[in-house]
Amino acid sequence: MTAALPPAQGRLRSLAPLVVLTAAAGYFLLPLWWLFVASTKSRGDLAVTPGLWFSDLALFGNLKDLFTHEDGVYVRWLVNTALYAGLGAALATLFSAMAGYVFAKHRFRGREAAFGVVLAGVLVPPAALALPLFLLFSSAELTNTYWAVLVPSAVSPLGVYLARVQVEAAVPDELIEAARMDGAGEYRIFFAIVLRLVRPALVTIFLFQSVAIWNNFFLPLIMLTDSDLYPVTLGLFSWNTQVLGDPDLTRLVVAGSLVSVVPLALAFVSLERYWRGGPLAGGVKG
Amino acid sequence: MVSTPRRRLRPLIAMLVLSLLALAACGGGDDASESGSACAPSGEKVTIDFWSWVPGIEHAVELWNEQHPDIQVNLSKVPDGRAGTYQNYNNAIRAGRGTPDLGMIEYDRLPDYRLQNALENIGPCGAAAARDQFVDYTWPLVTFGEQDAVYAVPEDTGPMVLYYRADLFEQYGIEVPRTWEQFAQAADEVAARGNGAHLTNLAPVDFGGWFAALAWQNGARWFDWDDEGWTVTIDDEPTRQVADLWQQMIDNGDLSEVPTFTEEWNRALAEDQLLSWVGAAWGGKLIELGAPSTEGKWAVAPLPQWQEGAQASANWGGSTYAVFEGSDHPYEATQFALWLNTHPESVAILNEEGGAYPAAADGTRLPALTGPQPFFGDRDIYQVINEAAGNIDHDWVWGPTMSTTFSTLEDEMAGVLDGAQSFRDALDATQRETVEDLQAQSLTVTER
Numbered sequence: 001m002t003a004a005l006p007p008a009q010g011r012l013r014s015l016a017p018l019v020v021l022t023a024a025a026g027y028f029l030l031p032l033w034w035l036f037v038a039s040t041k042s043r044g045d046l047a048v049t050p051g052l053w054f055s056d057l058a059l060f061g062n063l064k065d066l067f068t069h070e071d072g073v074y075v076r077w078l079v080n081t082a083l084y085a086g087l088g089a090a091l092a093t094l095f096s097a098m099a100g101y102v103f104a105k106h107r108f109r110g111r112e113a114a115f116g117v118v119l120a121g122v123l124v125p126p127a128a129l130a131l132p133l134f135l136l137f138s139s140a141e142l143t144n145t146y147w148a149v150l151v152p153s154a155v156s157p158l159g160v161y162l163a164r165v166q167v168e169a170a171v172p173d174e175l176i177e178a179a180r181m182d183g184a185g186e187y188r189i190f191f192a193i194v195l196r197l198v199r200p201a202l203v204t205i206f207l208f209q210s211v212a213i214w215n216n217f218f219l220p221l222i223m224l225t226d227s228d229l230y231p232v233t234l235g236l237f238s239w240n241t242q243v244l245g246d247p248d249l250t251r252l253v254v255a256g257s258l259v260s261v262v263p264l265a266l267a268f269v270s271l272e273r274y275w276r277g278g279p280l281a282g283g284v285k286g
Numbered sequence: 287m288v289s290t291p292r293r294r295l296r297p298l299i300a301m302l303v304l305s306l307l308a309l310a311a312c313g314g315g316d317d318a319s320e321s322g323s324a325c326a327p328s329g330e331k332v333t334i335d336f337w338s339w340v341p342g343i344e345h346a347v348e349l350w351n352e353q354h355p356d357i358q359v360n361l362s363k364v365p366d367g368r369a370g371t372y373q374n375y376n377n378a379i380r381a382g383r384g385t386p387d388l389g390m391i392e393y394d395r396l397p398d399y400r401l402q403n404a405l406e407n408i409g410p411c412g413a414a415a416a417r418d419q420f421v422d423y424t425w426p427l428v429t430f431g432e433q434d435a436v437y438a439v440p441e442d443t444g445p446m447v448l449y450y451r452a453d454l455f456e457q458y459g460i461e462v463p464r465t466w467e468q469f470a471q472a473a474d475e476v477a478a479r480g481n482g483a484h485l486t487n488l489a490p491v492d493f494g495g496w497f498a499a500l501a502w503q504n505g506a507r508w509f510d511w512d513d514e515g516w517t518v519t520i521d522d523e524p525t526r527q528v529a530d531l532w533q534q535m536i537d538n539g540d541l542s543e544v545p546t547f548t549e550e551w552n553r554a555l556a557e558d559q560l561l562s563w564v565g566a567a568w569g570g571k572l573i574e575l576g577a578p579s580t581e582g583k584w585a586v587a588p589l590p591q592w593q594e595g596a597q598a599s600a601n602w603g604g605s606t607y608a609v610f611e612g613s614d615h616p617y618e619a620t621q622f623a624l625w626l627n628t629h630p631e632s633v634a635i636l637n638e639e640g641g642a643y644p645a646a647a648d649g650t651r652l653p654a655l656t657g658p659q660p661f662f663g664d665r666d667i668y669q670v671i672n673e674a675a676g677n678i679d680h681d682w683v684w685g686p687t688m689s690t691t692f693s694t695l696e697d698e699m700a701g702v703l704d705g706a707q708s709f710r711d712a713l714d715a716t717q718r719e720t721v722e723d724l725q726a727q728s729l730t731v732t733e734r
Contacts, residue, residue: 044578047552070344070363131377138381221370222377225337225386227363234365238339241366244547244568245641246341247575 032261039258043251062255069252076228077235078260081214083146084231088153089210093202096156096209100163101194105176115164121157127218134222148223149231153213159205166201167194207271214264232260325411325617332615333358334622335386338607339366340441342639346632350625357618367392372689375610379404385610388619391438392605393427394495394688397509399608400430400437401686401729406609409436411620419628423678424645428606430683438606439623440645441636444566445675446499446600449573452585452663454483454561462587466531469590473540476561484542486562487554488532490699491545494692495602500564501525502682503600504592509685515730518685518721521713527592529709536703543703552576564589566602567643567671574661581660586667588674599674601682604645643671650675690723691716 034051040059041049049055066074103115133152137143142151171194179189195202220234227235240253336347336359347361364371372395378384379402391399399405409429413436417425424440450462458476463469473485498508504524510517519525535541542560544550554560555577563569573584589599607623609616626632628646636642637654644652650672658664685691698712724731 043575044556047549047576048556048579134377135381138378138384141383143381143384221365222374225362225364225371225374237369238363238365241369242339242341244366244572245339246639247572247641249341250549 035254035258035261039255041251043248046251046254059255062251063259066252066255066259070227073227074232074235074252074256074259077230077232078263080146080229081231081233081260082263084149084153084220085210085213088150088213089206091150091154092156092159092209093206095154096159096163096205097167097195097198097202098190099160100165100198101167101171101190103160103164104167105171105173118157118160121155122161126152126212126216130218130222133219137223143223144225144229146229149220149229152219153209153216156205156209156212159209162201162205162208163198166198170197170201203271207267210267232256236260325408325620327617328615331356331358332618333360334388334615334619335360335362336388336619336622337362337364337371337386338390339364339371340390340605340636340640340642342635345639346626346635349631349635350622354622357615357622359622362386364390367395368689375399375404376402379610383612385612387613387615388607388609388623390441390605391608392603393424393440393601394498394684394692396428396438396606396608397430397684397686398688401727404611405437406611406613406616407435407437408439408609408616408620408623409434411609411617412624413439413620416624416628419624419647420645421647421675423601423675423680423682424604424606426680427682427684438608439620439627441605441607441627442568442603442642443645443675444499444568444601444603444643445671445678446503446564446566446589446602447667447671447674448562448587448589449565449569450562450585450587451558451580451583453583454558458483458561460485460561463590465594466528466590466592470531470535470540473535474538477538477540483559483561485540485560486564487542487544487546487551487560488536488703489543489545490696490703492547493699494688494695496546496564497528497695498692499566499600499602500528501600502679503589503598504528505598505679507681507683508691509683511683515732516685516724517732518717518724520691520717520720521710525713526710529713533702533709536705536709547572556580567668567675568603568641570659570662570667571641582663584662585665586662586670588670597673597677598679599677601678604643606645685720685724686727686729687720687723691720694719 030052037052037054038046039062040054040057042056042058042061045055045058099118103111103118129152134143137148137151142148175193176189179193184192214231214233217233217237220229220231221237224230224234227238230238236253236256239249239256243249243253334357338361344361344363347359351358364374367390371390375385375389375391379399385404396405414434416439417436420440421443424443428438428440429436448462455462458479460472460475461468463472469485476483476485501508501524504527506519506522506524506528508518508520508522508525510519532541542554544554544560546563551560555563555573556579563573565572570584570586573580588597591598607626609619609623613619626636627644628648630648630652633644633646633649634652634654637644637649637652643655644650649655650668655668657666659667695712695716698707698715699709701707702709702712721731
């Protein structure tokens with residue numbers, strides 16, 4: 001009990017975590033700070049002025065160049081990223097919920113075997129699937145299209161697992177039976193009852209999947225060659241590989257990285273409570 | 287695992303087989319790839335798929351598209367070859383579809399694609415007749431010495447010179463080195479000041495192509511091939527001589543270990559910590575944009591020589607455009623590639639926006655590449671570079687495994703700079719790995 005301790009020791013106890021957490025926060029925020037400072041600098045200052053403090057303000061010039069370079073392709077990359085990570089995660093969430101519901105509430109032959117296959121899918125790193133996927137999509141003549149990134153992104157084995165656990169925990173069998181008695185069809189039951197009851201888990205699945213899509217750099221790298229289809233990560237990477245031809249691109253890569261962090265940071269902050277619930281979503285009945 | 291009764295799996299297997307069949311059906315389309323013996327214009331409006339990673343190239347493409355309504359070029363700005371695009375070419379070649387009509391490939395990677403039979407012979411498409419429009423030494427690199435064959439159109443080159451700080455050389459009392467011996471001596475003198483400045487830097491990053499060029503300058507020949515197979519001599523005598531010189535400078539602690547082309551390098555340049563750079567023609571712009579505060583202080587001299595009074599240079603970097611096997615429009619793709627790399631307006635765009643030092647013989651007459659250069663204290667540096675371009679050995683041959691060769695060499699160099707092994711050990715290892723890689727690709731390697 002803290003109350004029983006001498007005051008000095010109690011203060012020390014509460015101080016230690018604070019120090020550790022502050023240090024950790026500094027460690028994680030420092031690169032972001034560098035990014036912010038660097039994006040305010042001109043090309044010349046970027047190399048020669050100290051990285052963690054400002055020099056002459058060139059942020060607005062950098063941003064203007066960023067949004068106008070190559071006819072404003074950067075804006076397109078942002079929109080593409082929103083499409084891949086947003087629509088892809090939305091589809092993955094819907095499919096996960098459907099599959100999770102079926103695994104949880106329907107009995108059919110090979111259910112556990114099929115579920116085992118899905119679980120095995122969690123263990124396969126996305127990068128390992130990129131080349132086989134490329135060859136498949138190539139024979140379907142779908143490489144270098146939006147579908148090449150969207151279709152693989154709409155699949156989330158982890159989401160199926162989470163959805164199943166959540167449906168089992170949050171949707172009573174009696175409720176479904178009652179709905180059937182009242183004449184509700186499977187689709188009605190799923191959309192009107194199941195989806196509503198597992199909504200918190202769906203948000204979690206959506207967030208996990210959108211981050212997974214955002215981070216899956218390798219898939220668009222090998223699927224896409226038309227830069228109009230790039231997500232922002234691949235676009236910036238592409239610019240960064242061209243700096244030997246045009247060193248001025250460094251400035252745009254830095255500014256572009258900063259801008260690309262903003263939507264993700266906003267999403268994290270505004271949806272923070274779902275994140276906190278995330279890993280435990282299936283563990284405790286809400 | 288619990289064993290599943292077989293009959294339960296049957297529907298699943300049937301589903302898998304069906305979906306595979308469906309995919310196979312989708313894939314079985316056009317395998318009627320016509321062999322390009324005669325390369326004729328198609329006589330209709332065509333669109334050419336084109337991949338490149340040169341900054342600003344979209345402006346040259348726009349210009350072409352305006353002037354040639356019947357041959358429209360569809361540009362994909364892709365990442366640098368080594369950063370993913372070479373892998374994407376390989377994937378597409380493996381998939382049997384998806385390569386562009388025309389794609390950017392560096393000189394050192396061309397043999398790799400030639401050996402995969404991935405390149406169209408564009409000699410009959412007008413490329414053979416364009417030979418005189420390109421700098422001499424580029425031609426063997428795109429023809430591989432084959433009769434009447436051309437496999438790529440050169441875009442840019444990198445004749446090597448010595449960039450140096452005229453002001454600091456004077457301040458340190460150093461003569462511009464004419465030989466490599468003098469260069470090593472100067473490196474020692476600068477380091478002896480103990481003020482943190484170095485004559486130049488050496489790091490394992492972006493090292494392979496640079497070192498190959500220095501070996502090239504000394505008359506080395508890493509690869510050769512004939513009917514019998516490939517010969518690999520990465521550890522030949524001239525290469526060892528180059529290695530030994532740099533080993534000596536490493537042992538004496540004369541070199542900075544800042545990696546070239548990084549922000550660290552830019553800073554070292556701007557803070558007078560590096561007095562020179564053994565670099566290529568395309569590098570002047572990198573210094574200019576990386577360390578703008580050093581304006582007016584740089585000069586350019588020919589590479590130091592192995593024999594006093596000699597004039598040998600070498601080439602570092604540069605790219606070409608190749609028509610991929612299976613292209614429906616090799617003629618039009620070739621016409622565009624020739625225009626792109628020889629037309630004055632296009633060459634000017636690639637130089638100005640993409641930093642390309644043109645491979646076109648006339649490219650050296652670009653206004654940007656003649657006369658005094660303000661950043662270089664109004665010195666006419668391109669005159670020196672042009673002369674270097676005329677002094678490059680034509681016999682250099684790239685091997686089909688440069689990816690392995692360079693990455694091995696760069697890995698091994700880390701150990702050399704740490705003092706864990708000698709430069710010669712690194713050459714031996716690179717030689718060994720390269721031979722193994724060739725053999726792994728079922729290529730015959732003949733004994734020397």
